[in-house]
Amino acid sequence: MKIWRIFKMALSSLKINKMRTFLSTLGVVVGVSSLILITSVGYGAQYSILSSIQSLGSDVVIVIPGKSANLFKSTVGSNAMRKPLTYDDAKFLKRKMPYAKIAPEISVNTTAKYGRTEVTTTVVGTNADAFVVTNYEVAEGRILTDRDIVGYRDVCVLGKKVADELFPLGNAVGNYILLHGNKFLVVGTLKEKGAIGQIDMDDLVFVPITTLQSQLRTKNVQIIYAKPPQGMSIDVLGARIKSFLIARHGMENFTLNSFEQYLQLAKQVTDIFTIALAAIGSIALLVGGIGIMNIMLASVAERTREIGIRKAVGAKNRDILIQFLLESALISTSGGIIGILLGIFGSVLVPQDILPTHITTSAVIIGFTVSFLIGVFFGVYPASKASKLNPVEALRYE
Amino acid sequence: MNEVIRTENLKKTYDLGPVKVEAVRGVSITIKEGELVSIMGPSGSGKSTLMHLLGCLDTPTSGKYFLDGTDVSTLEENALADVRNRKIGFVFQTFNLLPHLTVLENVLLPVIYNPQGNLKKAEARAKEMLTRVGLGKRFNHLPAQLSGGERQRVAIVRALINEPVIVLADEPTGNLDTKTGLEIIKILRSLNEERGVTEIIVTHDPSITRFTHRTIHIRDGLIEGEEVNEDPVEVL
Ligand SMILES: Nc1ncnc2c1ncn2[C@@H]1O[C@H](COP(=O)(O)OP(=O)(O)O)[C@@H](O)[C@H]1O
Ligand SMILES: [Mg+2]
Numbered sequence: 001m002k003i004w005r006i007f008k009m010a011l012s013s014l015k016i017n018k019m020r021t022f023l024s025t026l027g028v029v030v031g032v033s034s035l036i037l038i039t040s041v042g043y044g045a046q047y048s049i050l051s052s053i054q055s056l057g058s059d060v061v062i063v064i065p066g067k068s069a070n071l072f073k074s075t076v077g078s079n080a081m082r083k084p085l086t087y088d089d090a091k092f093l094k095r096k097m098p099y100a101k102i103a104p105e106i107s108v109n110t111t112a113k114y115g116r117t118e119v120t121t122t123v124v125g126t127n128a129d130a131f132v133v134t135n136y137e138v139a140e141g142r143i144l145t146d147r148d149i150v151g152y153r154d155v156c157v158l159g160k161k162v163a164d165e166l167f168p169l170g171n172a173v174g175n176y177i178l179l180h181g182n183k184f185l186v187v188g189t190l191k192e193k194g195a196i197g198q199i200d201m202d203d204l205v206f207v208p209i210t211t212l213q214s215q216l217r218t219k220n221v222q223i224i225y226a227k228p229p230q231g232m233s234i235d236v237l238g239a240r241i242k243s244f245l246i247a248r249h250g251m252e253n254f255t256l257n258s259f260e261q262y263l264q265l266a267k268q269v270t271d272i273f274t275i276a277l278a279a280i281g282s283i284a285l286l287v288g289g290i291g292i293m294n295i296m297l298a299s300v301a302e303r304t305r306e307i308g309i310r311k312a313v314g315a316k317n318r319d320i321l322i323q324f325l326l327e328s329a330l331i332s333t334s335g336g337i338i339g340i341l342l343g344i345f346g347s348v349l350v351p352q353d354i355l356p357t358h359i360t361t362s363a364v365i366i367g368f369t370v371s372f373l374i375g376v377f378f379g380v381y382p383a384s385k386a387s388k389l390n391p392v393e394a395l396r397y398e
Numbered sequence: 399m400n401e402v403i404r405t406e407n408l409k410k411t412y413d414l415g416p417v418k419v420e421a422v423r424g425v426s427i428t429i430k431e432g433e434l435v436s437i438m439g440p441s442g443s444g445k446s447t448l449m450h451l452l453g454c455l456d457t458p459t460s461g462k463y464f465l466d467g468t469d470v471s472t473l474e475e476n477a478l479a480d481v482r483n484r485k486i487g488f489v490f491q492t493f494n495l496l497p498h499l500t501v502l503e504n505v506l507l508p509v510i511y512n513p514q515g516n517l518k519k520a521e522a523r524a525k526e527m528l529t530r531v532g533l534g535k536r537f538n539h540l541p542a543q544l545s546g547g548e549r550q551r552v553a554i555v556r557a558l559i560n561e562p563v564i565v566l567a568d569e570p571t572g573n574l575d576t577k578t579g580l581e582i583i584k585i586l587r588s589l590n591e592e593r594g595v596t597e598i599i600v601t602h603d604p605s606i607t608r609f610t611h612r613t614i615h616i617r618d619g620l621i622e623g624e625e626v627n628e629d630p631v632e633v634l
Contacts (some may be wrong), residue, residue, distance in 0.1 A: 309507075310496075312453075313482065314482045316478065365591040
């Protein structure tokens with residue numbers, strides 16, 4: 001018997017009891033749509049981290065004070081207290097490796113004021129290299145220069161958000177603003193950069209590191225970014241920084257990281273998240289499968305006479321088996337297709353700025369395949385039950 | 399003439415745990431090609447059980463059954479399905495049409511399960527036969543839209559569609575009134591006369607036996623007697 005015939009037969013059987021067919025797909029619909037939605041959220045998180053790190057440049061080495069094996073552990077260890085990272089360390093590294101971009105950074109949360117407008121923001125003391133490391137583009141004016149740094153100048157460069165808030169009409173460059181009560185000349189503004197992780201890269205004000213350090217009465221920096229020149233890997237640069245700093249400090253009292261490591265970690269975290277939630281979706285699918293089995297068993301019982309008639313005119317056990325298997329696979333696969341569409345629809349409805357979503361082809365293919373397999377798997381028992389019916393007894397069934 | 403059916407001491411016992419029901423207790427019959435035979439007997443005498451055995455819907459507890467020259471009493475399920483499909487046409491008392499299939503689809507059902515079946519040719523033949531039994535305008539009707547007599551005519555055409563070696567009709571008129579029943583008998587008789595179809599008709603209505611060549615009387619699962627009707631009456 002031709003498979004196409006059986007397929008048409010199965011399809012017309014399902015049409016007879018439309019409501020029941022529809023209801024029996026629901027479990028799989030819920031399972032597949034939640035699977036699609038959940039993985040889209042998981043992948044969305046990964047992609048947003050990936051893209052923000054790419055916008056920063058993943059080829060950046062990060063040096064933080066204190067020795068820590070774990071990225072998430074506090075970096076303020078006892079070693080760090082004894083010997084923190086200083087601006088001199090950064091200058092030393094630059095002297096040893098003039099080819100690299102070295103950007104030390106110290107930041108403080110404070111207020112920025114222009115006229116009557118006052119906003120809270122983060123002031124970052126850094127140098128000219130920082131703008132290269134973080135791939136900022138100038139909107140107006142200029143970035144910080146070495147002369148600003150060396151001269152302890154009271155100048156600042158505004159991030160897009162701060163500039164917009166203090167100078168809604170534009171023309172920020174050339175005006176004086178107050179940072180924590182101290183007067184600074186705005187020499188430039190930056191183009192929009194977006195957020196990297198938790199940090200809004202546009203809600204920042206950049207000042208010469210020398211100026212901020214003298215105001216804070218410190219020689220320390222919180223972080224040093226280093227970017228290798230073209231053709232050098234971050235591993236090579238990292239190794240050099242490590243040996244230079246150990247030689248200078250006499251011990252390894254700092255930690256080297258790269259964004260790549262952060263990326264790996266973020267990936268791991270979202271992977272675990274995705275797997276955990278996908279497991280929940282799978283349970284929904286399992287329940288859907290059991291629902292289909294239940295309906296198929298009822299259908300087999302109800303259609304005992306039909307099975308008897310088919311067998312009486314020559315249907316083999318295999319013909320009946322395939323017919324019922326196909327019916328159950330059709331139910332689950334159509335549930336799967338509806339689920340995929342609903343999942344995609346749902347992931348589009350999720351507000352992307354809160355929870356970015358990303359639909360992957362593999363999720364769609366897996367959703368489709370799994371729903372088909374569920375129909376086959378949970379259809380085997382009812383179908384084999386149907387196929388093994390004795391024709392005479394089946395015909396006698398009322 | 400060739401033997402289409404030969405049974406030797408055919409027995410069927412239903413094992414119901416504490417009791418055993420001997421429905422057929424040793425039946426030996428021979429049906430020749432082109433014969434129109436009736437089987438008579440009171441209710442519960444084992445007629446249906448015998449027909450199920452002859453129709454390969456069930457397997458005998460013991461005894462031998464040769465159908466069209468081959469021993470089918472020992473065949474396994476799939477082989478029996480094949481025999482049912484190609485060598486046997488069964489007509490039931492309760493018609494047994496699939497309610498969701500049209501008249502034409504019901505008639506073609508055995509062709510679908512026939513590996514050598516040709517649907518195109520079978521469809522033409524189905525239409526021709528349906529027209530001959532007066533259902534020319536009913537191809538696409540559902541069984542529920544037909545009268546009992548019409549349904550039984552569909553069932554007869556279905557039984558013939560794979561050109562079987564024998565048609566087995568188990569009380570084909572049992573669910574019909576006398577007049578409609580006679581029409582069905584007339585169709586079965588004309589198939590035998592005009593096309594040479596070998597047929598067994600089970601009935602407990604003595605008036606039907608006069609239309610057949612031979613009548614086998616069965617009681618309590620055994621053959622009680624047999625009478626040959628040299629001059630079967632025409633059905634009018
Ligand atoms: N599946 C079965 N299980 C048990 N007993 C059965 C079964 N089928 C038929 N019988 C018994 O076998 C006997 C013959 O039944 P059946 O062949 O249907 O008679 P008929 O068709 O002549 O009325 C009856 O006593 C009936 O109860
Ligand atoms: Mg009976």
